[in-house]
Amino acid sequence: MRVINFNAGPAGLPLPALERAKEELLDFKGSGMSIMEHSHRGKQYDAVHEETISLLTELLGIPDTHQVLFLTGGASQQFAQLPMNFLRPGESADYLMTGVWSEKAYDEAKLVGQARIAATAVQPDKKYVRVPRQDEFQLDPKAVYVHLTSNNTIYGTQWHTWPEVGDVPLVADMSSDFMWKPVDVSRFAFIYAGAQKNLGPSGVLIAVVRKDFIARGRQDIPKIFRYSTHADSNSLYNTPPTLAIYLCRNVLSWAKELGGLTQLEKRNREKGELLYGTLDKLSGFYRAPVEKDSRSYMNAVFYLPTPELDDAFVAAATRSGMVGLKGYRSAGGIRASLYNAVSPDDVRTLVSFMEEFARKNG
Structure with missing residues (x-):
């Protein structure tokens, strides 16, 4: 799998x-x-x-x-x-x-x-x-x-x-x-x-x-x-x-x-809006530090209330079949990279997990 x-x-x-x-x-x-x-x-x-x-x-x-x-x-x-x-x-x-x-x-x-x-x-x-x-x-x-x-x-x-x-x-x-x-x-x-x-x-x-x-x-x-x-x-x-x-x-x-770069852009913007929309909706639990007009559609960085919860989030996501979410070693937190090969359905799976994790740990 x-x-x-x-x-x-x-x-x-x-x-x-x-x-x-x-x-x-x-x-x-x-x-x-x-x-x-x-x-x-x-x-x-x-x-x-x-x-x-x-x-x-x-x-x-x-x-x-x-x-x-x-x-x-x-x-x-x-x-x-x-x-x-x-x-x-x-x-x-x-x-x-x-x-x-x-x-x-x-x-x-x-x-x-x-x-x-x-x-x-x-x-x-x-x-x-x-x-x-x-x-x-x-x-x-x-x-x-x-x-x-x-x-x-x-x-x-x-x-x-x-x-x-x-x-x-x-x-x-x-x-x-x-x-x-x-x-x-x-x-x-x-x-x-x-x-x-x-x-x-x-x-x-x-x-x-x-x-x-x-x-x-x-x-x-x-x-x-x-x-x-x-x-x-x-x-x-x-x-x-x-x-x-x-x-x-x-x-x-x-x-x-797939339809070339126009279709890829449409797909990538959909993914970014899904993830950042969830972060903004759950801003009491997840913190997205980047100013909105500079947010990356490729690498979404965010933090949970504590480093311990960051680690628990990564571990639980891995058990759920999602890998690579640990933030860069000097930055910490969570990083979801939404490159071209990542599908909108993949991001929907992630945001559903995020909503459930916030409900249980918020």
Whole structure:
């Protein structure tokens, strides 16, 4: 029996995507071997590679000005690789601070070159309950890029309106809300996202990059770290994580059959409204700290009256077939991750459990 998976990542995958992998695992399209055994230079894998790019392009509406890259090292590597490529001596980049991951990105940039905090929403207790407002920005019009983290898994905040940054290239770490809804890709010079939340398993990072921005990258760093190297070779400069990309293909196919990103957004908003509606209705027992206009549709964070009740909630939910609800170790509390593979029925099961738990323990 499969459990309901609310893990923050690696997260649950759509059952049809897993079933397709199960059917093809030992013999991919009559080739006599698994896709993970095929050469990344062979025609069998190449077809998967190109289909994955095609599905991403179709679902996101990626314009000809941009290109899809498959990279490794996760978002954490991009925290360092991004400034390595674009920060030259005497130049600076702006960072919008919204949580732990934007802090980590900023810290890596400082090791490479000049970086500055252009806005922050950190609270006196060093936690975050909202994203910065536009009137709080102090942007450098000469910055080489402005970096943001679109969704914050630890504190449960999310950008719902993209910031205005003028002519400066906008860069976004979308690891935890990539493809939860349609997005105007043309607004961004560089989008990167670890696949293990909304799109596939761990092991591959998907980037959508503006071609002219990539062309600005430094050439005095090792080739393997240059984005232009991977762009010029269609992400085949070295052996890519072929199985992870194949599974992303399966998830993208599922998303297309579901109706694309418009339908995914409708489904995701329904889930968020179900859960936050319950939290607001039972606010005497559950505390949701994030300001309403910054609430994440991907990671809902909340607290019970005591840490002991938090633990009891997680244990009882696990016995009821729901896993992954324990909050991040530095934040505590409860975190329900509502990524694309989580269904509205899964959330209905959770909120029914929450109502019963509050009735018994309130």
